[in-house]
Amino acid sequence: MSDHADPLPKDTSWRVPLPVTPPQARQEVEVLGLTFRSPVIPAAGPNVRDGAALARVAENGAGGLLAKTVSVRAAPVPRPNMAQFGRAGMLNTELWTELSLDQWLDREYDVGLAAARAAGIPFIASVGYTADELELVAPKVAAKGVDALEFSIHYVGTSFDAVVDTARALRSVVDLPIIAKLSPHFGDLGELAAVLEPHVDAFTCINSFGPTLAIDIERAEPVLGSRYGYGWLSGEPLRPLAVRSVFEVARRVKKPVIGVGGVSRGEDVIEFLMAGASLVGICTQAIYEGPQVYERVAVEAAHWLDRHGRQSFADVQGAYVRRFGQGQRVLTEKEEAPRLDSALCIGCTRCGVVCQYDAMHAEPWKTPTLVEERCFQCGLCVSACPAGALSFSPRAGRTVAEAA
Amino acid sequence: MSLALRLARQQPAYRDPRARAKDFDEIDSGFTFEQARVEAERCVQCSKPACAIEGCPLGNAIPRWIDHVVQGRLRQAAWVLATTAPMPELCGKLCPHERLCESRCVLGQASKPVAIGALEAFVGRVAEERGWFAPAPSRMPSGLPVRFAGAADRTDQSDPTDRSDRRGHPERIRGASGHVAIIGSGPAGLAAADRLLALGHAVTMFERAPVAGGVPSYGIPSFKYAKSRVERLVERVRRKGAAIFCGIEVGRDVTVRELRKDFDAVLLAIGAPRGRLLDLPGCGLEGIYSATGFLVNGNVPAECIDEADRREIRRGRRCVVIGGGDTSADCVRTAVRLGFEEVRCLYRRSLEEITGRLADRGYAQEEGVVYQFLTSPTRFEGSGRVERVVCERMALGEPDGSGRARPVPIPGSEYVLEADAVVLSLGYDVDRKLLESARCQLGPDGLVVDDNLMTSRRGVFAAGDVVRGADLIVHAARDGRDAAMAIDRFLREG
Ligand SMILES: Cc1cc2nc3c(=O)[nH]c(=O)nc-3n(C[C@H](O)[C@H](O)[C@H](O)COP(=O)(O)OP(=O)(O)OC[C@H]3O[C@@H](n4cnc5c(N)ncnc54)[C@H](O)[C@@H]3O)c2cc1C
Ligand SMILES: Cc1cc2nc3c(=O)[nH]c(=O)nc-3n(C[C@H](O)[C@H](O)[C@H](O)COP(=O)(O)O)c2cc1C
Numbered sequence: 001m002s003d004h005a006d007p008l009p010k011d012t013s014w015r016v017p018l019p020v021t022p023p024q025a026r027q028e029v030e031v032l033g034l035t036f037r038s039p040v041i042p043a044a045g046p047n048v049r050d051g052a053a054l055a056r057v058a059e060n061g062a063g064g065l066l067a068k069t070v071s072v073r074a075a076p077v078p079r080p081n082m083a084q085f086g087r088a089g090m091l092n093t094e095l096w097t098e099l100s101l102d103q104w105l106d107r108e109y110d111v112g113l114a115a116a117r118a119a120g121i122p123f124i125a126s127v128g129y130t131a132d133e134l135e136l137v138a139p140k141v142a143a144k145g146v147d148a149l150e151f152s153i154h155y156v157g158t159s160f161d162a163v164v165d166t167a168r169a170l171r172s173v174v175d176l177p178i179i180a181k182l183s184p185h186f187g188d189l190g191e192l193a194a195v196l197e198p199h200v201d202a203f204t205c206i207n208s209f210g211p212t213l214a215i216d217i218e219r220a221e222p223v224l225g226s227r228y229g230y231g232w233l234s235g236e237p238l239r240p241l242a243v244r245s246v247f248e249v250a251r252r253v254k255k256p257v258i259g260v261g262g263v264s265r266g267e268d269v270i271e272f273l274m275a276g277a278s279l280v281g282i283c284t285q286a287i288y289e290g291p292q293v294y295e296r297v298a299v300e301a302a303h304w305l306d307r308h309g310r311q312s313f314a315d316v317q318g319a320y321v322r323r324f325g326q327g328q329r330v331l332t333e334k335e336e337a338p339r340l341d342s343a344l345c346i347g348c349t350r351c352g353v354v355c356q357y358d359a360m361h362a363e364p365w366k367t368p369t370l371v372e373e374r375c376f377q378c379g380l381c382v383s384a385c386p387a388g389a390l391s392f393s394p395r396a397g398r399t400v401a402e403a404a
Numbered sequence: 405m406s407l408a409l410r411l412a413r414q415q416p417a418y419r420d421p422r423a424r425a426k427d428f429d430e431i432d433s434g435f436t437f438e439q440a441r442v443e444a445e446r447c448v449q450c451s452k453p454a455c456a457i458e459g460c461p462l463g464n465a466i467p468r469w470i471d472h473v474v475q476g477r478l479r480q481a482a483w484v485l486a487t488t489a490p491m492p493e494l495c496g497k498l499c500p501h502e503r504l505c506e507s508r509c510v511l512g513q514a515s516k517p518v519a520i521g522a523l524e525a526f527v528g529r530v531a532e533e534r535g536w537f538a539p540a541p542s543r544m545p546s547g548l549p550v551r552f553a554g555a556a557d558r559t560d561q562s563d564p565t566d567r568s569d570r571r572g573h574p575e576r577i578r579g580a581s582g583h584v585a586i587i588g589s590g591p592a593g594l595a596a597a598d599r600l601l602a603l604g605h606a607v608t609m610f611e612r613a614p615v616a617g618g619v620p621s622y623g624i625p626s627f628k629y630a631k632s633r634v635e636r637l638v639e640r641v642r643r644k645g646a647a648i649f650c651g652i653e654v655g656r657d658v659t660v661r662e663l664r665k666d667f668d669a670v671l672l673a674i675g676a677p678r679g680r681l682l683d684l685p686g687c688g689l690e691g692i693y694s695a696t697g698f699l700v701n702g703n704v705p706a707e708c709i710d711e712a713d714r715r716e717i718r719r720g721r722r723c724v725v726i727g728g729g730d731t732s733a734d735c736v737r738t739a740v741r742l743g744f745e746e747v748r749c750l751y752r753r754s755l756e757e758i759t760g761r762l763a764d765r766g767y768a769q770e771e772g773v774v775y776q777f778l779t780s781p782t783r784f785e786g787s788g789r790v791e792r793v794v795c796e797r798m799a800l801g802e803p804d805g806s807g808r809a810r811p812v813p814i815p816g817s818e819y820v821l822e823a824d825a826v827v828l829s830l831g832y833d834v835d836r837k838l839l840e841s842a843r844c845q846l847g848p849d850g851l852v853v854d855d856n857l858m859t860s861r862r863g864v865f866a867a868g869d870v871v872r873g874a875d876l877i878v879h880a881a882r883d884g885r886d887a888a889m890a891i892d893r894f895l896r897e898g
Contacts, residue, residue, distance in 0.1 A: 021602050087449075087471075087474065265480070267480070288449075288451070289451065290451060344534060346437060346478070346530050346533075347436075347437070348436070348437025348438065349436075349437065349438065350438075364436045364437075365433070384476065386437065386476040386477065386479075387478060387479070387530070387534065
């Protein structure tokens with residue numbers, strides 16, 4: 001893969017058909033004084049690896065643009081550097097851009113910015129890593145006319161001081177909104193965000209998690225080409241960690257959060273927004289599906305709003321933080337077995353198989369029977385039911401605080 | 405080896421042929437949930453899925469909804485499906501998938517293609533049973549123009565509102581809502597109604613038969629697709645807001661021109677109902693039926709059949725069905741279920757050229773039907789009622805206009821088959837007389853339409869078999885869906 005080889009034209013002719021009736025809910029969101037066409041934007045990765053990729057993302061309906069992380073020099077990217085994990089996960093060791101800073105400044109930013117302007121959407125650049133490097137890189141990138149700068153703490157170490165230093169350094173050299181991209185291996189992201197808040201304008205949560213290791217057992221070799229074969233986990237398996245991190249940050253700070261990690265459908269957007277995010281970023285699913293993912297996911301999310309009688313994303317933003325941000329617990333005053341709505345049951349037998357307490361007995365196509373005395377209320381059958389036929393009545397939506 | 409190749413293609417459980425040949429119930433119960441999940445796991449999630457791009461006339465986002473099935477999110481799977489598919493349960497069960505989506509599944513190169521049809525049928529069935537496709541009914545009353553006030557009594561539609569009422573209705577979803585008349589309630593008409601209602605228009609449907617649903621109600625036997633499922637589909641569209649008036653024949657009770665005056669647009673979705681006939685000596689004998697006449701009277705309770713179409717099917721021991729298409733498989737299997745002990749299907753070409761689905765022919769053979777290839781009738785004999793079919797053997801010659809080898813009779817090869825009933829299943833044509841009276845331009849297959857599915861008469865659209873000639877449910881559904889969008893544009897932009 002040479003930096004200057006002409007890329008093969010990328011055919012994006014197949015798109016998941018969008019619903020025929022467009023969603024009614026308002027899709028635009030305002031963050032950092034910028035108007036995004038939808039809350040769904042790219043997260044840094046090969047999906048935004050150069051100007052041409054950025055232009056495709058803009059043409060395919062992303063809410064805004066965000067470019068791959070640049071640094072003083074091109075990354076010495078080991079190969080292989082990406083491997084699929086499970087159905088929708090990924091391990092990567094891509095580091096940052098494999099293109100030179102000069103190439104970005106001479107060409108790629110111009111192409112990307114032109115596409116953003118043509119689509120009328122904001123453009124965020126991503127820079128790394130140490131304070132010294134940022135002082136060199138950031139002013140040049142800012143001079144291209146980008147709307148905001150994201151910096152990644154991924155390779156800055158795990159001390160609060162080092163991270164605050166880089167934020168300060170960035171603030172001193174540019175006059176743009178600054179977004180700190182947090183990595184989960186740092187540790188307590190809520191605490192970190194609180195310490196960083198005076199020095200930045202927003203947060204992106206989270207980068208990929210790791211390091212992790214997967215071994216090709218037929219050859220006793222790593223699947224990735226990095227030292228020890230270590231890589232970073234992203235995609236669907238990352239989502240619960242990402243949602244937790246967004247929540248953790250959002251409950252500690254007032255500044256906006258961009259939720260990133262395992263987003264692949266409209267419901268994921270809603271989940272991140274409820275946890276306190278204002279925008280969401282997608283990397284892995286964009287690699288697997290192509291640039292049409294951003295619009296598809298945004299439209300799915302807007303349809304969710306329609307179905308739930310909400311007019312805009314602001315109506316769900318932070319809903320979970322407000323109710324549970326102080327450590328409230330869901331009301332479970334009375335311990336009760338799940339209730340089965342036999343009108344909804346499809347007779348799939350899943351509840352019977354997953355029950356570890358021999359409380360549920362299920363036969364194909366029939367409604368299962370539950371022996372309440374045996375039920376431990378572990379809850380697994382409720383979440384495993386594909387038809388939503390099982391539910392807990394005592395958790396009918398009140399927290400301990402609300403009940404008091 | 406990847407998971408997709410390790411897993412075997414799942415098969416729904418089929419009933420024993422001897423047991424199922426005695427009744428008109430469906431022959432399989434479809435996938436169980438676990439089967440569906442395993443089958444869905446086999447999908448390799450192609451990034452540019454040929455099944456969807458090239459294989460599915462509706463452009464269903466097949467890998468997307470299959471992925472939801474893998475994750476056990478059936479509701480989401482149903483929603484994704486519903487964005488493009490007006491009637492997934494019907495298509496899942498009755499499309500010739502092996503020629504459409506499944507023929508394009510890349511897995512077919514290494515093992516068997518993903519059972520997309522059975523998966524769609526599973527998701528469609530679960531969704532229809534739970535009412536997941538039925539949104540809150542549209543709040544727009546759809547009704548009859550005043551001149552039909554009397555007709556409402558003949559139908560189960562309780563409160564037909566007249567048009568002036570609707571015009572002033574405050575709760576219309578979009579400014580441009582119009583009122584559309586749909587003639588014919590088969591797949592094309594129902595698909596169009598579904599979309600038009602979603603787009604905020606009022607819909608009134610006119611159906612000649614006493615019961616709505618088109619060929620799936622009257623032609624397709626219930627052992628292939630239960631009538632209760634067709635009813636459920638019609639009911640969904642009705643609940644969404646369509647007023648459906650059965651027992652009204654356009655051309656007899658009202659003309660297209662009158663409807664065009666009363667409604668903002670008209671959609672002709674009247675199918676291709678004219679069974680082709682054979683002009684052979686003796687073809688007027690009693691006991692010789694058209695495929696539709698045989699299927700309708702064999703499958704449908706008499707009270708649901710228009711009086712003019714009711715016929716007693718003569719029972720006996722031997723039944724001969726002539727023709728090799730999909731319909732003939734339905735006829736032979738209906739004959740088996742009516743108690744005929746010896747059922748034969750005559751086809752004038754060879755197994756290679758036969759158009760009917762392989763699967764259906766397999767079921768028929770399991771149920772005892774005998775296929776006789778390269779055989780054609782020359783005349784029917786009997787005193788008053790048919791007793792014998794005189795046949796001759798054929799050989800295959802040069803390809804004809806359809807590209808298939810032309811069958812030519814072998815001189816002196818005549819022989820006689822005993823028959824108590826004969827069914828002519830030779831294909832269908834559109835009702836030219838009616839269409840000519842509607843003064844819309846006709847082509848060789850059916851109505852001529854432009855890119856917007858509009859006929860030569862402004863504001864009169866057409867969809868389904870009436871345009872294509874006898875075709876498939878999925879094509880009718882696609883036409884209906886596209887016609888709805890075109891009508892929506894027409895009503896908003898003029
Ligand atoms: C026996 C049989 C089996 C088939 N099996 C399959 C199969 O397995 N898979 C598949 O994909 N396709 C199958 N087909 C083809 C498929 O059914 C048709 O392509 C499809 O139904 C066409 O839909 P449509 O809405 O255009 O027309 P239709 O389904 O024919 O509906 C037209 C409707 O218009 C009504 N109508 C007609 N004239 C008037 C009038 N003047 N006024 C008012 N109403 C009127 C009719 O009563 C009918 O209800 C089969 C066809 C037959 C005949
Ligand atoms: C191949 C790959 C390359 C990535 N490169 C970068 C990068 O250069 N800078 C960065 O901040 N994050 C990078 N990320 C992290 C993603 O932006 C994102 O935070 C993470 O993958 C989780 O989101 P996802 O599950 O949608 O992929 C990369 C991720 C992947 C998979």
